[in-house]
Amino acid sequence: MSAFLTIVHIFGLITMGCSGLMATSFLTSLIAHDGATEAFLNGTALTFLIGALLFFPTLRARKKVTRQTGFLLVAIAWSVTPVVCTIPLQLYFPSLSFVDAYFECVSGLTTTGATIFSGIDTFPMSINLWRHELNWLGGMGIIILAVAVLPVLGIGGMQLYMAEAPGTVKESDLPPRIAQTAKALWLVYAAITLTCILSLKLAGMDWFDAVCHAFSAMCLGGFSTHDASISYFNSVPIEVVLTLFQLIAAINFASHYVAIKKITIRPYLEDMEFRGILALLGCSCLATAYVLTSAGTYPDYLTSLRHASFNLITFATTCGYMSQDYGQWPIFVPMWMLFLSCLTASSGSTGGGIRMIRTIILLKQTRLELFKFIHPSALKPLRIGDQIINNNIVTSVTGFIFLYFMCAVTLVFALIFTGLDFVTAVSAALASFNNAGPGLNQVGPASNYASLSDVQTTICAFAMILGRVQIFSIIILFVPEFWRK
Numbered sequence: 001m002s003a004f005l006t007i008v009h010i011f012g013l014i015t016m017g018c019s020g021l022m023a024t025s026f027l028t029s030l031i032a033h034d035g036a037t038e039a040f041l042n043g044t045a046l047t048f049l050i051g052a053l054l055f056f057p058t059l060r061a062r063k064k065v066t067r068q069t070g071f072l073l074v075a076i077a078w079s080v081t082p083v084v085c086t087i088p089l090q091l092y093f094p095s096l097s098f099v100d101a102y103f104e105c106v107s108g109l110t111t112t113g114a115t116i117f118s119g120i121d122t123f124p125m126s127i128n129l130w131r132h133e134l135n136w137l138g139g140m141g142i143i144i145l146a147v148a149v150l151p152v153l154g155i156g157g158m159q160l161y162m163a164e165a166p167g168t169v170k171e172s173d174l175p176p177r178i179a180q181t182a183k184a185l186w187l188v189y190a191a192i193t194l195t196c197i198l199s200l201k202l203a204g205m206d207w208f209d210a211v212c213h214a215f216s217a218m219c220l221g222g223f224s225t226h227d228a229s230i231s232y233f234n235s236v237p238i239e240v241v242l243t244l245f246q247l248i249a250a251i252n253f254a255s256h257y258v259a260i261k262k263i264t265i266r267p268y269l270e271d272m273e274f275r276g277i278l279a280l281l282g283c284s285c286l287a288t289a290y291v292l293t294s295a296g297t298y299p300d301y302l303t304s305l306r307h308a309s310f311n312l313i314t315f316a317t318t319c320g321y322m323s324q325d326y327g328q329w330p331i332f333v334p335m336w337m338l339f340l341s342c343l344t345a346s347s348g349s350t351g352g353g354i355r356m357i358r359t360i361i362l363l364k365q366t367r368l369e370l371f372k373f374i375h376p377s378a379l380k381p382l383r384i385g386d387q388i389i390n391n392n393i394v395t396s397v398t399g400f401i402f403l404y405f406m407c408a409v410t411l412v413f414a415l416i417f418t419g420l421d422f423v424t425a426v427s428a429a430l431a432s433f434n435n436a437g438p439g440l441n442q443v444g445p446a447s448n449y450a451s452l453s454d455v456q457t458t459i460c461a462f463a464m465i466l467g468r469v470q471i472f473s474i475i476i477l478f479v480p481e482f483w484r485k
Helices: 002-032 037-058 067-079 081-085 087-092 098-109 125-153 157-164 178-203 207-218 236-249 253-262 272-294 301-316 332-340 356-374 391-417 422-433 454-468 472-478
Strands: none
Touching: 002 037, 002 067, 002 081, 002 087, 002 125, 037 087, 037 125, 067 081, 067 454, 067 472, 081 087, 081 098, 087 098, 087 125, 098 125, 098 454, 125 178, 125 207, 178 207, 178 236, 178 253, 207 236, 236 301, 272 301, 272 332, 272 356, 301 332, 332 422, 356 391, 391 422, 391 454, 391 472, 422 454, 454 472
């Protein structure tokens, strides 16, 4: 009973926090006179009331935090919170179904960036701000989940990161307690976001677009205030700024914290994930630009490099902006972009997918196995940098990647079963599972997810949540042994 009360108490606090965030959109609507004031006023009041009814009655109750409680809280925070966040959308768009509203809010909070909306350019400022606030809040939630919460549950976070990427971030570099760690990371996240806002304003955006796109760029969420996304601006400076900050967001935020704290770039230079990301994206941009030039998609290599670089990096980092309709490009390029979204982002970043560090460990383990075939009597441990990687970590990574691909295949077949064509099903499943946003064909960059049925959008929403919590936090709830004392 105490574990149940703990969950109710904390979820009540989360819900009241959402009402506070909703209030900023209410104030925006009130100032802008954009017609959504009543929706946000009622939404803020109702959300706060729900949170208060959950929080205050359990304030003095005996709390008990267990591993089961922790996993349930993670699952509830990412799956039930979007229900509350749908309130202002449903109040303003009375014809909007709950399934579509839930999909939009899940996409925002999980920083996926897929949308069922069209005509976004004509939306009230407050509605667009609310969508981007969900993005930004979800991005910080991911970092706290990865770096501060999951280590307590023993399923990854900084424990995995520090074991797998030695020399980059030591335990002593971060504050010792969860609350202190969370506060430090919040400050870093907010400071970089503010820098992004100012940079986008200098690059040519107005203040509102700069704020919204900075929110979605830093969380790698991909929401935009325009149906045409970044192609609306057709600006090289804006594309350069967004590319830079998307790369920053794809790097472990603990590295950012240490670099800022010690005023040094050494954490990046020593970070194997960072080096892997730059090498992979650099080679991919050059190669795909060559493919586009050879196919005659663009008249010269520099033009091809501009468009290939921006769209490939935004998709690979799982942000999901769009400056060109890459659905019309030679099929190799968008499929390669989809593949990159599976593995490019760092651990402890706001990106999705397998994460680069797991890819590195699996590659090194594969190389080690080949070495052992040639030298069966040799005793050679797996190393990253100067540190030997424990076999338990290798086993954990291998198990995660196997489970990742099994989930991805299951999601693809589930969407095919509902009637989607193969390319749409594969791209929608992977884009949702990797929290990357747009896919191909029916859900491609020139379209959105509005054409999907309720069953299909529900599958995609589940895929977003499953990918965002790194699978285990959801799957483990269905294991009978988990519930045994």
